[in-house]
Amino acid sequence: MRPLGAAPYLLLVLLVVGLLHESSCGDNPRYEKFLSQHRDEPRSRFRGRYCNTMMGSRDLTRPECKEVNTFIHGSKRQIRAVCTTTGGVPYGALRRSRQHFRVTTCTLRGSSTRPPCEYRENTTPRYIVIGCENDWPVHYDESQIVITA
Incomplete structure (x- = not known):
């Protein structure tokens, strides 16, 4: 039996490093904050209390x-793609998604910003507009409702 040599092992190491880099973002705390504030995939179920919860x-x-916040119901890969030419288009200094996302926008009811907080929700599909830093989403700017004919 012939030894395989180092090539297969090197290929395996490069593959693992590539996968770790794709799934990790430890060097970008702004991206981590973005995900924490704006991503919920799959959409959590809270029986009519989604936004408040x-x-x-x-x-x-x-x-x-917080007066308004939007939760994106998409994978990290789908959201990150908006920062590339594959998944997004320039929108001023920001990026607009090429495809619409399922989102939930939570808007504060009433004019008081003091707790307890009560929110209403809107679940209309939207194109998302985000700010990117080195191809990583770091700021949710707005969304545009998808108009269907």
Whole structure:
């Protein structure tokens, strides 16, 4: 039996490093914060209390109630693709998704930003507009409702 040599092992190491880099973002805390504030995949189920529960669990109600926040129901890969030519297009200094996403936008009810916070939700499909830093999403700017004919 002939020894395989180092080539297969080197290939395996490169593959593992590539996969770790794709799934990891430890060198970009802004991306981690973006995911924490804006990604929920699959969409959590809270029986009519989605926004109130999610906003509280993501610490978006302290010390004051955040007025508006959008949760994107897409994979990390789909969201990150918006920062590339494959998944997004320039939108001023930002990027707009080429395809629409399922999202939930939570909007504060009433004018007081003091807890307890009560939110209403909108689940209309949208194109997302995000800010990117070195091809990593770091800022959710807005979304555009998909108009169907």
